[in-house]
Amino acid sequence: MIETLHSxxxxxxxxxxxxxxxxxxxxxxxxxxxxxxxxxxPLAGISLLLxxxxxxxxxxxxxxxxxxxxxxxxxxxxxxxxMRIPGEAASVMTCIDGYAMTQKGRGGxxxxxxxxxxxxxxxxxxxxxxxxxxxxxxFALRFGPPENFALLVLGxxxxxxxxxxxxxxxxxxxxxxxxxxxxxMDTMTxxxxxxxxxxxxxxxxxxxxxxxxxxxxxxxxxxxxxxxKRDIRTPRLRELLPTRREWRESAAPIGRGTVLGFLIxxxxxxxxxxxxxxxxxxxxxxxxxxxxxxxxxxxxxxGPESANNSATTGAFVPMLALGLPSGAVPAIMLAAMMxxxxxxxxxxxxxxxxxxxxxxxxxxxxNVVLLILNLPLVGLFVNILRIPYSYLYPSLxxxxxxxxxxxxxxxxxxxxMTGAGLVGYVLRxxxxxxxxxxxxxxxxxxxxxxxxxSLAMSAGSYSILFERPIAGTMLAVGLLxxxxxxxxxxxxxxxxxxxxxxxxxxxxxxxENP
Amino acid sequence: MRxxxxxxxxxxxxxxxxxxxxxxxxxxxxxxMAEPGPGAVPAILAFILLACxxxxxxxxxxxxxxxxxxxxxxxxAVAILGMCxxxxxxxxxxxxxxxxxxALLALVSxxxxxxxxxxxxxxxxxxxxxxxxxGTLLRLPLPQGxxxx
Numbered sequence: 001m002i003e004t005l006h007s008x009x010x011x012x013x014x015x016x017x018x019x020x021x022x023x024x025x026x027x028x029x030x031x032x033x034x035x036x037x038x039x040x041x042p043l044a045g046i047s048l049l050l051x052x053x054x055x056x057x058x059x060x061x062x063x064x065x066x067x068x069x070x071x072x073x074x075x076x077x078x079x080x081x082x083m084r085i086p087g088e089a090a091s092v093m094t095c096i097d098g099y100a101m102t103q104k105g106r107g108g109x110x111x112x113x114x115x116x117x118x119x120x121x122x123x124x125x126x127x128x129x130x131x132x133x134x135x136x137x138x139f140a141l142r143f144g145p146p147e148n149f150a151l152l153v154l155g156x157x158x159x160x161x162x163x164x165x166x167x168x169x170x171x172x173x174x175x176x177x178x179x180x181x182x183x184x185m186d187t188m189t190x191x192x193x194x195x196x197x198x199x200x201x202x203x204x205x206x207x208x209x210x211x212x213x214x215x216x217x218x219x220x221x222x223x224x225x226x227x228x229k230r231d232i233r234t235p236r237l238r239e240l241l242p243t244r245r246e247w248r249e250s251a252a253p254i255g256r257g258t259v260l261g262f263l264i265x266x267x268x269x270x271x272x273x274x275x276x277x278x279x280x281x282x283x284x285x286x287x288x289x290x291x292x293x294x295x296x297x298x299x300x301x302x303g304p305e306s307a308n309n310s311a312t313t314g315a316f317v318p319m320l321a322l323g324l325p326s327g328a329v330p331a332i333m334l335a336a337m338m339x340x341x342x343x344x345x346x347x348x349x350x351x352x353x354x355x356x357x358x359x360x361x362x363x364x365x366x367n368v369v370l371l372i373l374n375l376p377l378v379g380l381f382v383n384i385l386r387i388p389y390s391y392l393y394p395s396l397x398x399x400x401x402x403x404x405x406x407x408x409x410x411x412x413x414x415x416x417m418t419g420a421g422l423v424g425y426v427l428r429x430x431x432x433x434x435x436x437x438x439x440x441x442x443x444x445x446x447x448x449x450x451x452x453x454s455l456a457m458s459a460g461s462y463s464i465l466f467e468r469p470i471a472g473t474m475l476a477v478g479l480l481x482x483x484x485x486x487x488x489x490x491x492x493x494x495x496x497x498x499x500x501x502x503x504x505x506x507x508x509x510x511x512e513n514p
Numbered sequence: 515m516r517x518x519x520x521x522x523x524x525x526x527x528x529x530x531x532x533x534x535x536x537x538x539x540x541x542x543x544x545x546x547m548a549e550p551g552p553g554a555v556p557a558i559l560a561f562i563l564l565a566c567x568x569x570x571x572x573x574x575x576x577x578x579x580x581x582x583x584x585x586x587x588x589x590x591a592v593a594i595l596g597m598c599x600x601x602x603x604x605x606x607x608x609x610x611x612x613x614x615x616x617a618l619l620a621l622v623s624x625x626x627x628x629x630x631x632x633x634x635x636x637x638x639x640x641x642x643x644x645x646x647x648x649g650t651l652l653r654l655p656l657p658q659g660x661x662x663x
Binding site: 054055166168169171172175176178179182186188189191193194217220221222223224390391393394395397398399401402405406409411414415417418421422425427429430431432447448451452455456459460461486488489492493 | 520521524525528531532535538542543546547548549550551552553555556559560562563566567569570572573574578583585587590591593594595597598599601602603605606610614617618621622626628636640641644648653654655656657
């Protein structure tokens, strides 16, 4: 414990350095704007702003990106409560009771409860992150290539299982991402694969152009041509104070949302979205007056808002401790770490204590910044919505091009971004989840290397993946999830066999109906 | 004849892609199953993608149909993708400022019909302003075009 506090003090020394503090503030501010603007979620926001961090030192870059991520969660609640427009997907549940409170003249109180809930959840979940990540990383130091391979496979399977829609779709997307990650030089033999004479592809397909295209450009393509005038009403400062009763009713939902959100956030998948839905259902079920939900129940704002902020921090646990991104946003942040020459994984805490504890400490600072920033400046943030989209999206597009080009000074990356944008647009139209693609792309080189190293260790025997207890357990859990996810298809296949007369039961039925 | 479902179309495209990858993988040494070479993992992944695609096609027989999809924003989407392609082509030929200026002017004045004056003012401010911030102040090496633009 004393060691943890000592490390935290080191982190605060880093986080309170003027430049890091400035970037934490900028990240929180930009994140809030990203959260406020409908259609530009944290994913698209981080993808588009990733290139801005190239010139920064690694700590400032990660601190700023983290600020954007949790700032977006704060900002997303503002338009949900005041205008029934969720700034990002995790704020959908806040719309229901938050907007109902606004209609009753309690919009200011809803904003205050959301901000306070986010602050409490954010702060407590950072404590949990701080206590959980180092021992988890220490445990992961025992991992060899088979365990790492099993962990990566499990991560992909959990993400596919947790995704909305059929598991086969998510697995297809993950396989597509993994295949894209095969482009470029083979790390074990130095042989070039699928590079078709383009020297730019020798290092593989860049994560940044694919992420910016898949998330940023596709978002622009989907939202273009939707320039609608909005009725904007901003609450006055004195309206922001909740009543004593509202505080009392919010306390327990904030506590439950914090715990739920953190636990859900650790699991691969869109934790921040799922957690707000789960928290809303839990609060409604536990309430003595569930009929109030949907008509301005403050618990319906406090719970989900706390949960989605807590989940955001929870997502940092596997990312910082194991180097395993639990979703698309942590995957992009992991890519940012790699761009800055930092090797993610369990060694991060030992090799880069300044970065790890600096990021943790900056989260404490960021939460305070967001609390101070959000409530008094709520009117200013809401006015951002007055910028016509017909001017906003060309700016985002130009900015994305600039950022993607600046990574390697290569127009090939701009072409990749354009192609990824088109693919992302079509896939999102078809209601396919695109997060597994980016996760696959990030994990592919690690997955391949650990797979081949495992076989080299065992002289070609695949049993090494199942005989070692940790790897075997993780793969068994993964296979169980795969079976559960594929059950509908297996049942359908069995039904067809039955219909075709290949099953005894079906032949019995035929006898009854000749 | 009813239109195919989304999953049938998407699954078929992914299956075709996986077959293409398998075809291309033949040029890369596969090695052995016990000692995989650089071509092994791509081939295994292509097989997995093929299997998943077939499962998507089978599982998606009763899903949403392609004909039900609404593509109302397609004109904007084509214009935006066209501008991305233009920027990729023009960036190193015309330079950063000129390429961004033309792309933004086209999007604001033609695609969004906001008028030429508004388009010129917006595109000019953005292209020269962002070049000043990123190129001059932050020293990002942005490409220059004719007349040093």
